[in-house]
């Protein structure tokens with residue numbers, strides 16, 4: 489177990505003032521660099537003495553990474569924009585309210601004042617064995633402590649397990665996937681733009697990483713096209729305590745209706761798999777159908793096909809079935825401001 493009384497291991501603190509300088513520093517230092525945004529996830533790792541980077545690249549002095557820019561074809565949100573700014577932003581509240589709503593239930597007001605969108609989507613899994621410094625698969629070892637007969641796995645995955653059964657914990661991500669957001673990454677070879685759902689990787693591809701970023705990469709911006717601006721939205725998060733807590737499960741949908749019929753839809757869930765899940769099978773099955781509880785019922789059943797519960801998390805199957813149902817049938821009534 490980690491010793492948490494001792495001081496943090498020493499590191500170099502680098503404070504660039506432009507995204508280009510930050511990227512160059514990341515490239516020069518390579519594997520030994522740690523990107524620090526708001527520090528909510530970063531400081532846990534450092535103070536618990538589990539991650540010991542050579543240098544911290546602190547993004548807090550880079551103005552160009554902050555703020556929301558409204559354009560004719562959508563929004564550009566700088567990676568260093570705080571969750572509070574996103575929740576309060578008039579255009580996000582008006583036209584992309586699913587994101588404002590999702591972000592408004594992250595953690596606590598104090599955390600949202602400091603935490604950034606780039607950090608929220610890039611945060612690591614919350615599995616307590618891994619966070620406690622146990623040498624599991626994700627930490628580079630040869631065992632999963634959560635997936636054993638006595639493992640504590642109530643919060644863990646029902647889909648996508650591959651040695652690691654931890655889940656992706658972000659609340660903002662399903663909303664971003666539902667809005668068809670694009671992540672802009674600055675790297676050694678220039679800039680690349682990645683669909684939100686492709687930013688994340690599962691343990692079958694790389695068990696020690698949660699996203700596609702390579703040493704030298706920096707997430708600079710999240711773009712939201714106006715394709716779903718003003719659509720019907722639904723977001724719901726289930727957690728153990730309503731004061732602040734990570735999701736046991738969350739769902740986000742963006743739906744275009746003709747009358748009560750579903751013309752187009754994007755729907756995603758999180759906290760059920762090591763990477764966020766876009767439910768393409770549900771999207772295909774409900775297009776052209778009315779947004780009713782019958783359609784929602786059918787969608788919920790489809791969504792949980794193939795789920796494999798662990799010893800203590802079978803409750804997530806009916807939970808996911810019902811949330812998906814509500815994300816379709818409840819879309820007419822959903823209001824958030």
Ligand SMILES: Cc1cc2nc3c(=O)[nH]c(=O)nc-3n(C[C@H](O)[C@H](O)[C@H](O)COP(=O)(O)OP(=O)(O)OC[C@H]3O[C@@H](n4cnc5c(N)ncnc54)[C@H](O)[C@@H]3O)c2cc1C
Nearest residue numbers: 525526527528529530595603604606607608610659707733
């Ligand atoms: C008590 C508590 C409760 C929480 N509850 C919730 C919750 O209910 N829902 C939820 O979604 N989250 C929750 N969180 C997680 C929290 O929202 C995230 O830790 C926070 O959003 C991370 O943002 P940050 O700016 O502090 O990032 P940091 O902690 O600085 O960074 C997080 C990770 O992202 C990487 N990173 C940050 N910015 C970039 C970038 N621009 N490019 C590439 N990599 C980057 C960092 O290297 C690090 O690995 C909780 C955290 C705490 C401490």
Ligand code: SF4
Nearest residue numbers: 615624632652653654
């Ligand atoms: S679920 Fe993943 S992070 Fe947790 S102990 Fe198993 S391998 Fe490690």
